[in-house]
Amino acid sequence: MSRVKITIMGAGSAVFTTELMSDFLLTPALESGTFALVDIDAERLELAHQMGEFLIERTGRDWTVEASTDLAQVLSDSDYVINTIEVAGLPNVRHDYEIPLKYGVDQCIGDTIGPGGLFKALRTLPAWLDILATSNVWPRVLW
Secondary structure (H helix, E strand, O other): OOOOEEEOOOOOOOOOOOHHHHHOOOOOOOOOOEEEEEEHHHHHHHHHHHHHHHHHHHHOOOOEEEEEEEHHHHHHHOOOEEEEEOOHHHHHHHHHHHHHHOOOOOOOOOOOOOOHHHHHHHHHHHHHHHHHHOOOOOOOEEE
């Protein structure tokens, strides 16, 4: 298999990004590749980059990791794009949970289902559609 390039948008969420990279590095069919990490927060992005380097070293796999705050630069030659962006910041995630809870809907976090998922979609879809409109990644997108 040829080298694959997996771009993770919103990679500054270092814990989630680390889990994703670990899963890919432990997938036998993915022998070699590049992780392209993108985030608007350069400091958090650097931490995720360091974690990627550590994981690659620990697994001994033929992978590289790069990091950039320039989404357009990274997207152009990506094979797969994973969207993990958090639009409007963490304070809004609290509302995704607390507002439904006020009306008796107790959900874990609600990123993808229920009222919290709807709130997140209303924040995230405009940004995601803008990214798609200004890039060449459609139809290779994983969400």
